[in-house]
Amino acid sequence: MNTRYLAQNTSLILATCILSSCASMDALVSAPGVSLRNVQLTDFDFSGQTFLLSFDITNPNSFPLPINKVSYGVELDGQRFASGNVECAVVIAAQGDGEIVISVELDLLRTAPQLLYIVRDGATRDISYELKGQLGVDIPFAKPLTFKRTGEIRLSAR
Numbered sequence: 448m449n450t451r452y453l454a455q456n457t458s459l460i461l462a463t464c465i466l467s468s469c470a471s472m473d474a475l476v477s478a479p480g481v482s483l484r485n486v487q488l489t490d491f492d493f494s495g496q497t498f499l500l501s502f503d504i505t506n507p508n509s510f511p512l513p514i515n516k517v518s519y520g521v522e523l524d525g526q527r528f529a530s531g532n533v534e535c536a537v538v539i540a541a542q543g544d545g546e547i548v549i550s551v552e553l554d555l556l557r558t559a560p561q562l563l564y565i566v567r568d569g570a571t572r573d574i575s576y577e578l579k580g581q582l583g584v585d586i587p588f589a590k591p592l593t594f595k596r597t598g599e600i601r602l603s604a605r
Contacts, residue, residue, distance in 0.1 A: 516583030
């Protein structure tokens with residue numbers, strides 16, 4: 448009977464420790480800074496347009512940050528431009544900077560004619576953007592890290 452009681456209590460203590468370490472893991476991993484560095488038009492025709500979105504990432508943590516997924520939403524000049532989920536394998540050095548580049552294919556002529564004007568004007572003037580999403584990290588028990596950023600950017604063509 449004592450061994451059964453001891454086994455149950457040990458299991459309960461172990462489960463409590465695991466759950467408390469999960470809760471404290473979120474507090475140990477600080478969210479990185481994410482900004483939109485560049486939106487580059489790489490291909491343009493009437494069937495679609497291809498853009499490269501470049502994100503700068505700053506890791507404030509004292510350990511490397513292994514990123515395995517990016518969920519993002521980008522608005523340009525108040526209009527929804529692109530959103531999606533991308534699997535990746537990027538490690539941002541401890542207290543360092545890195546970059547993630549995502550290729551996005553759009554059909555601006557069908558989906559959002561107003562974005563065509565923004566893309567055209569964005570080559571000659573800075574336009575406002577809002578970037579938000581989550582970074583999935585390959586750290587046991589860590590939840591995705593949320594980011595949100597606003598700023599201005601000039602679009603470029605290759």
